Amino acid sequence: MALEIKVLDYGDIELENSFLVLGHNCGRTARVPVYGFLILGGQYPVLVDTGYRSNEIMQVLGMRGMQFHENMIENQLAQHGLKLGDIRYILHTHLHIDHAGKDDLFPMNTTSVINRREMECSVSGLMHPQYPQADIKHLIDRLHTPQALRFLDLELSGPIEIIPGVVCEAANAHTEGSMNVIVETAEGTANICGDVIYNFQDQIIDPVRIPQHMEWQVTGNHAGSKRQEKAAIMKLLNNHRFLLPIHDIPAVVDHGQVIGRINGPTIPGPTTQSVPRRNWFPV
Numbered sequence: 001m002a003l004e005i006k007v008l009d010y011g012d013i014e015l016e017n018s019f020l021v022l023g024h025n026c027g028r029t030a031r032v033p034v035y036g037f038l039i040l041g042g043q044y045p046v047l048v049d050t051g052y053r054s055n056e057i058m059q060v061l062g063m064r065g066m067q068f069h070e071n072m073i074e075n076q077l078a079q080h081g082l083k084l085g086d087i088r089y090i091l092h093t094h095l096h097i098d099h100a101g102k103d104d105l106f107p108m109n110t111t112s113v114i115n116r117r118e119m120e121c122s123v124s125g126l127m128h129p130q131y132p133q134a135d136i137k138h139l140i141d142r143l144h145t146p147q148a149l150r151f152l153d154l155e156l157s158g159p160i161e162i163i164p165g166v167v168c169e170a171a172n173a174h175t176e177g178s179m180n181v182i183v184e185t186a187e188g189t190a191n192i193c194g195d196v197i198y199n200f201q202d203q204i205i206d207p208v209r210i211p212q213h214m215e216w217q218v219t220g221n222h223a224g225s226k227r228q229e230k231a232a233i234m235k236l237l238n239n240h241r242f243l244l245p246i247h248d249i250p251a252v253v254d255h256g257q258v259i260g261r262i263n264g265p266t267i268p269g270p271t272t273q274s275v276p277r278r279n280w281f282p283v
């Protein structure tokens with residue numbers, strides 16, 4: 001089944017750059033998008049991530065939210081003729097402040113799907129305040145409501161198919177419970193990879209301060225080891241045609257290398273930008 005992915009624009013965030021790419025441009029402000037992804041053409045409409053609750057809530061991390069009327073999740077869905085209640089599943093790459101802020105707008109018969117390890121992390125206190133109270137309290141309400149929440153145990157079960165052509169797998173990066181969402185498209189698999197990659201240019205295409213060949217720079221915000229982060233990125237690059245992180249425009253990948261970007265509303269879609277190859281040998 002050929003599925004299509006629509007890019008939803010939940011608004012931007014301004015933050016300090018070394019949060020994105022380890023030790024890079026410390027003290028400088030960066031502005032990044034916050035995307036959600038709508039998977040259409042399958043058994044049911046499926047949404048990946050819900051963005052951040054409000055501009056105000058980003059201040060708890062010293063960040064600035066820039067969410068405007070058009071970025072409201074109901075307006076983003078309306079662009080595709082959908083209402084909140086039309087979404088069957090919300091898949092969460094993870095539960096950080098900018099990924100699970102709008103679940104409470106959805107009816108309880110829209111099922112939120114979360115890797116159980118991520119739910120545990122969200123109440124551990126270890127990454128406070130990246131898991132804000134209002135978002136997590138709502139998920140606890142779902143936990144106590146029939147059909148409102150589905151847990152996965154991806155580290156133990158291996159990948160799990162949610163609807164035909166949409167599979168969740170453990171990301172093994174960013175947070176302990178992060179998951180990736182793999183979507184079968186007409187042009188190969190797309191991997192919605194959460195915050196495992198923040199910035200293609202500075203981490204992968206021209207990785208800052210990395211002298212080794214085919215070695216990636218990690219983000220400035222991860223819970224595990226750098227080795228894990230690098231291996232998780234390597235796995236993404238070597239197994240998928242499209243990579244769709246939440247805070248950078250999607251990339252087209254060939255033989256483990258980023259060969260283009262898609263800055264458009266639909267994946268697959270026309271490649272709008274080819275990528276200069278500093279580090280690569282012609283094939």
Ligand SMILES: [Zn+2]
Nearest residue numbers: 096098195246
């Ligand atoms: Zn994020």
